[in-house]
Amino acid sequence: MENGAMKSNLYLYKKKIINLIMLSLSVLAAVISIIPLIFIIYYTVSKGISHLNIDFFIEMPKPVGEPGGGMANAIVGTLIMLGIGGSIGIPVGMSAGIYLSEFGKNKFGNVVRFFADVLSGVPSIVVGVVVYSLVVIPMKQFSALAGGIALGIIMIPTITRTTDEMIKIVPQSLRETALSLGIPKWKTTVSIVLKTAWKGIATGILLALSRAAGETAPLLFTALGNRFWSTSIGQPIASLTVYIYDYAKAPFEDWNNQAWTAALVLIILISILSLLFKIITRSRYNIKQ
Amino acid sequence: MQEHFSQEIENLKTNLIQMASLVDEQAEKAIKALETGDIELCKGIKSKDVDVDIFDNKIQSQCENILALFQPVTIDLRFVIAVMMINTQLERCGDISVNIARRVKKTAGAREIIKESQIIQMANSAKEMLKLSIDCFIHSSIDTANSILIKDAEVDSLNKQIFKFLVQKMKTDANLVEDCAHLIVLARNIERLADHATNIAENIIFYLEANIVAHKMKFQKRNIDEDF
Amino acid sequence: MEIKIAVKNLNAFYGKNKVLKNVSIDIPQNKVLAIIGPSGCGKSTFLRCLNRMHEVVGGTVQGSIMLDGEDITRKDPVLVRRRLGMIFQKPNPFPTMSIFDNVAAGLKYNGKTDKKETAEIVEKSLKQAALWDEVKDSLEQSGINLSGGQQQRLCIARTLAIQPEVILMDEPASALDPISTTKIEDLIFELKKNYTIVIVTHNMQQASRVSDFTAFLYMGELIEYDATKKIFTSPELKQTEDYVRGRFG
Numbered sequence: 059m060e061n062g063a064m065k066s067n068l069y070l071y072k073k074k075i076i077n078l079i080m081l082s083l084s085v086l087a088a089v090i091s092i093i094p095l096i097f098i099i100y101y102t103v104s105k106g107i108s109h110l111n112i113d114f115f116i117e118m119p120k121p122v123g124e125p126g127g128g129m130a131n132a133i134v135g136t137l138i139m140l141g142i143g144g145s146i147g148i149p150v151g152m153s154a155g156i157y158l159s160e161f162g163k164n165k166f167g168n169v170v171r172f173f174a175d176v177l178s179g180v181p182s183i184v185v186g187v188v189v190y191s192l193v194v195i196p197m198k199q200f201s202a203l204a205g206g207i208a209l210g211i212i213m214i215p216t217i218t219r220t221t222d223e224m225i226k227i228v229p230q231s232l233r234e235t236a237l238s239l240g241i242p243k244w245k246t247t248v249s250i251v252l253k254t255a256w257k258g259i260a261t262g263i264l265l266a267l268s269r270a271a272g273e274t275a276p277l278l279f280t281a282l283g284n285r286f287w288s289t290s291i292g293q294p295i296a297s298l299t300v301y302i303y304d305y306a307k308a309p310f311e312d313w314n315n316q317a318w319t320a321a322l323v324l325i326i327l328i329s330i331l332s333l334l335f336k337i338i339t340r341s342r343y344n345i346k347q
Numbered sequence: 348m349q350e351h352f353s354q355e356i357e358n359l360k361t362n363l364i365q366m367a368s369l370v371d372e373q374a375e376k377a378i379k380a381l382e383t384g385d386i387e388l389c390k391g392i393k394s395k396d397v398d399v400d401i402f403d404n405k406i407q408s409q410c411e412n413i414l415a416l417f418q419p420v421t422i423d424l425r426f427v428i429a430v431m432m433i434n435t436q437l438e439r440c441g442d443i444s445v446n447i448a449r450r451v452k453k454t455a456g457a458r459e460i461i462k463e464s465q466i467i468q469m470a471n472s473a474k475e476m477l478k479l480s481i482d483c484f485i486h487s488s489i490d491t492a493n494s495i496l497i498k499d500a501e502v503d504s505l506n507k508q509i510f511k512f513l514v515q516k517m518k519t520d521a522n523l524v525e526d527c528a529h530l531i532v533l534a535r536n537i538e539r540l541a542d543h544a545t546n547i548a549e550n551i552i553f554y555l556e557a558n559i560v561a562h563k564m565k566f567q568k569r570n571i572d573e574d575f
Numbered sequence: 576m577e578i579k580i581a582v583k584n585l586n587a588f589y590g591k592n593k594v595l596k597n598v599s600i601d602i603p604q605n606k607v608l609a610i611i612g613p614s615g616c617g618k619s620t621f622l623r624c625l626n627r628m629h630e631v632v633g634g635t636v637q638g639s640i641m642l643d644g645e646d647i648t649r650k651d652p653v654l655v656r657r658r659l660g661m662i663f664q665k666p667n668p669f670p671t672m673s674i675f676d677n678v679a680a681g682l683k684y685n686g687k688t689d690k691k692e693t694a695e696i697v698e699k700s701l702k703q704a705a706l707w708d709e710v711k712d713s714l715e716q717s718g719i720n721l722s723g724g725q726q727q728r729l730c731i732a733r734t735l736a737i738q739p740e741v742i743l744m745d746e747p748a749s750a751l752d753p754i755s756t757t758k759i760e761d762l763i764f765e766l767k768k769n770y771t772i773v774i775v776t777h778n779m780q781q782a783s784r785v786s787d788f789t790a791f792l793y794m795g796e797l798i799e800y801d802a803t804k805k806i807f808t809s810p811e812l813k814q815t816e817d818y819v820r821g822r823f824g
Contacts (some may be wrong), residue, residue, distance in 0.1 A: 231667050237631055237729070239681035239737055242659030250682055253671045349822060412738030418780060420807045421816050 088151030099325070103282050106322030109315055113324065119285055119301075121308055123176040129320055131287045135296040136271060136327070139281060142206020143270050147213025148263055154214070155221020155259070160247055162222075171222070178215035194280055195335060197298065202288075202295035207271060213266035220262025224255040248251025260339045268328045298324045351461045353416050355428065359409050362439075363430055366402035373402035373444035374477055374540065378470045380451045381533075384458050389448040397571040399441040406434045422554070429554035433484065436543040436550070442478060450533040457526035464512050466534055469505040471496060473537045476544035477538060483548060489555050489562050496560070502541040508532045579604040579741060579771040580625065583637035584678035586618050587629055587795075594620045595806060596795045597638075602741075602788075607772045609786030609803065611779060617795040618775045623745050625773065626659040628704040629690060636763035643739070655687065666726035668718030668733070675714040677729055681737035696736050704732035705762055725757025731762065744774040748781065760785050779819055783807045791815045811821065 114127045119126030119147050154174070158167050189208040194200055236246040252259070277283070282294040283304065289295075298320050305317035373392050380388035410431045415418065419427060447470075454461065457513045461467065477499050483491035513527040513534075559573075566573055580602040587595035594617045602608050610618040622630040624636050627647065639646045647655045666675045676683075678697040687693060692695055696713075701707040706728040710721070718729050727747060734742060744763070746809045748756040763772060776782050782803065789806040791814075792797045799815040800804065810816045817823055 103805065146653070229667070231665060232669065233662075234628060234631060235663060235667050235669075236660035236680075236684075238626060238628060238656055238663075240653050241684040244652050245684050250669060252681075254669070256671075279643065288787055352821075420779070420783070421809060422821050423820055424808070 080278035102325060103321045105315065106318035106320075109319035110322060114316075114319055117285060122313070125312060127300055127316075129296070129298065129316070131284065132296040132298045132301045132320065133290060133323065133327075135281070136298045136324075137321055138291065138295060139205045139209055139277070139297060140267060140271055142291065143209030143213055144201060144263075144267060145265060146207060146210030147270070150178040150210070151214045151217025151263075151266070152221050152259065154218040154249060156225060156252070158222040160251070172230060173218075174215040174218045177211075178219065181275075182273050183209075183275035183279075184214055185321065186279035189276065197291065197292075198292040200280060200282035202281055202291040202293065205277050205295060206291070206299070208276040208280045209270040212276065213263075213270050216266040216269065217259075217262055218271070221255075221259050221266070224258030224262065225251055227258065228254045235261060257339045260335050264332055264335045268333060271324065271328055271331075272299060272305070272324055274303050278303075298327075352413075352419070352423075355409075355417070356423065358530050359406065359430055361429070361533045362402060362406050363433060363486055364481075366399060366434070366518065367484065369402070370441045370444070371478060371481055373441055374401070374447075375443045376475055377451065378474045380448060381461070381470055382467050384455060384461075385468060386452050387457050389452055393445050396441050396445050396480065399438060405437040406430065406549065411446075414447055417497040422557075425554045425557060429550040430449050431545050432550045433439065434548050440540055440543050441517045442517075443536050443543070446536050447533060447540075450529050454526055454533065457523075458528065458531065460513075460516060460523065460526060464509050464530065464534075465505050466509055466530060469502055469509060469534065470537050471506070472502050473541040473544065476502070476541050477547075480544040480551070481546040482503040483551050487551070487555060489552065491550045492555075497543055499545040500539055502538060506538040532553055551553070576580040576606075577604040578602065579643065581639075581641040582625075583639045583641070585621075585636060587617070588622050588635045588637075589633065594795050595624070595636075596637075596730045596770050598711060598792070598795075598797045600732060600756075600790055600800055601773060602773060604771050605767055605769070607767050607774060609782035609784055610773065610775045610787060610792060610797075611661065611777075611790045611818070612784050612792035613818070614777075616792040618792050619745055620744055621792065622661075622775050624771060625654045625668050625741070625743055626661055630663065657681075658739055659741040659743055660737060662727070662731055662734055662741035662742065662744040662747045665750050666723055668721075668726055668729050669718070670694055670719050672718065674717045674721070674729060678732045678736050680733060685737065687815075696738075697732075700732040700735040703735050703766070704728045705711075705758065714813050722755070722822075724751050724758060727751060727755065727759060728762065732757075739766045739770070739774065741771045744772065746776055747774065749800060756781070779821075791818060793818070 076222040111332065113126055115133060116130050117128030118131055119129060150330070154170065158171055158174075161167070162170065185208050189204055189211065193204040193207055197204070232254060233246055233251060237243065248304045277297050277300050277307060282299055283299070283300040284294045284296045302320045302324070305313040305320065307315065308317075373395050376392055377386050380386055410427050413427050417423075422551045476495050478497050479491055479498075482488070483495065485494055505509060513531050517527045546561070549559075552560050563573075565571075578601045580600075582598060582600045582602070586593060590683070597618075598621060599606075610621060614616045616672065620629060620634070623631075623634075625640060625647075629636060630652065635801065636648060640648055641660065642655075645658075668674075669680060672680060674698055675697055678700050679693050682693050698707065701771065706725060709725060710729075711715075712761060718726060719816060721729060727750075731747075733741075741774045746758045750789065760781065763774065767787075774782070774785065783806075786803045788800070790800040790802040791810075793814065799810055799812050806815060807819055810819065
């Protein structure tokens with residue numbers, strides 16, 4: 059009897075120790091996973107903060123040797139291209155996602171899904187080259203439009219797949235309920251299903267936008283970059299990433315520092331974007347669980 | 348669950364059969380005493396009645412439990428309802444046997460009149476009906492139940508004849524009035540015994556065929572619509 | 576007794592699988608019909624055929640379902656569903672909508688936009704569903720925060736708001752606690768004054784409590800259909816009796 063009790067005590071003890079080890083390991087893994095992020099933020103902030111001032115947002119780049127100046131044209135350029143990319147990627151991606159989840163339980167649907175997966179795996183520089191030969195060469199001009207199109211194409215597969223997945227998560231019973239109320243199928247999809255899945259889809263869109271905002275390679279072939287103020291979509295346009303690329307490898311310390319600031323601004327931009335999405339998609343209700 | 352329920356039903360059935368055999372014994376003894384005039388037989392009938400009453404309460408609470416815990420339907424429900432009603436009938440039969448025994452003692456000196464009247468014949472018929480009704484419950488036999496219903500009419504008509512006979516006796520000899528009065532009550536008790544046996548048979552028909560046969564003749568005579 | 580729905584020789588299929596075999600039932604108006612039978616007997620399919628939901632999951636039907644003399648198998652399913660509302664097993668208010676919007680959803684997406692009229696119908700429906708007193712001060716709250724029983728009554732109100740003629744209930748209380756179940760059953764009793772109700776249930780006591788008529792389905796066939804009183808006291812067929820006694824198989 060006593061022996062048995064001791065045995066079970068030992069067993070409990072062993073279990074507790076294993077528990078502790080596993081817990082420490084997973085905490086460690088979690089810490090390791092955020093270390094790079096901490097470094098990135100630390101370096102970007104510490105190196106970029108010195109040039110971060112109002113001028114950076116409203117001034118144009120100064121020639122080499124002249125201190126100060128900003129990247130107003132690059133910030134605007136990035137936003138314009140994100141706008142163009144978004145207005146291509148979001149509607150196309152979402153429509154494709156809706157099609158896949160609601161009507162795509164057939165061969166064609168599977169083919170589309172497969173291509174979306176492949177497209178999301180295509181290196182962005184390849185997308186840049188393709189857009190270069192399809193848009194830039196015929197227009198005989200690097201342009202914001204070409205850059206936007208490249209970003210849009212990069213966004214499509216992410217948005218398509220998240221939309222598809224998020225709509226699939228919406229319980230079938232909700233669709234059936236809506237249909238049973240005599241709501242037509244398309245209205246059910248738009249008003250009930252999409253509304254319910256909206257939060258997840260928005261996260262996908264945000265992810266796609268953030269990724270597009272950070273792209274450099276495809277822009278080199280399409281938007282090229284521009285040291286001057288331009289908001290014309292038919293002209294080459296500046297972007298933060300291309301500036302980072304140019305300034306970081308330049309042999310001038312001042313430019314190098316500005317590259318850090320540009321990186322910081324890019325991170326801030328993306329953070330603001332996520333914040334905006336959080337606000338937009340915030341539930342109207344406090345849902346108790 | 349199903350097995351548990353079957354067990355409860357089986358248990359209930361066993362209890363009712365045990366109670367029935369007690370009542371049957373009481374009736375048997377009382378009527379034997381009437382037949383033979385051996386009032387020694389009447390001893391113990393009254394004390395048995397307590398055992399019958401114990402069964403009465405036990406079965407009632409068992410039925411209540413089954414209804415509350417299992418909520419039976421169709422034939423199972425009718426079985427429990429029938430048991431509840433038969434339980435009451437049997438308890439009354441026990442009481443009646445006690446009454447018969449009492450009257451037998453009181454009329455011990457009137458053997459001549461008893462033999463002259465058809466009272467023994469009637470008592471045997473009633474006893475037979477009670478036995479049959481118990482049998483009918485044990486074997487769930489619809490034919491036996493129907494045969495009991497027919498026998499009841501026989502007992503009723505005997506009762507009427509006996510009544511007439513005893514009244515006649517009282518008219519002829521004032522000394523016989525007390526004995527005859529006791530015998531009228533005795534006959535009436537025997538008639539009640541047969542009635543209860545009939546009711547038991549009706550309850551068994553209800554259980555087996557989902558058909559309420561009680562009062563049927565009366566309703567037909569008065570054209571009462573039976574679709575309740 | 577007026578017949579609201581006359582189902583004749585109804586066969587239902589999932590692909591090649593025949594799940595309902597030649598079922599014919601006359602469903603009387605302003606009565607409650609309970610459909611009972613073991614899992615997989617086709618009782619939910621039967622219900623879903625009545626409001627054309629069977630085809631949503633890829634099923635097909637043969638035979639006719641006459642609602643007031645019109646064969647609904649040949650009509651626009653969207654219009655059919657507005658006449659036959661459905662309550663599902665699990666309470667499922669629209670999670671992104673307020674209590675008010677939930678009840679108004681059917682009206683709103685069916686093109687009724689008059690605000691005053693909508694508000695009136697919402698109130699009336701919530702009252703009919705015996706939920707008004709509990710939610711009248713929190714109409715703008717999410718329906719998700721209500722208790723299970725309240726949610727189910729919200730779903731009933733939502734269905735009542737489209738002003739159907741028939742209410743189909745697919746095990747409406749099987750996910751609820753006993754008190755909520757009683758409330759739903761009381762509600763059914765109340766609702767049959769104005770609606771024809773068909774309820775599918777696993778709970779035989781519930782079927783016997785709420786319904787006027789009971790149909791017993793087994794392996795896609797209608798075995799027996801009679802007054803509930805008859806089915807639960809002395810059904811014609813042994814198979815039915817064994818099922819209601821719980822001695823099946």
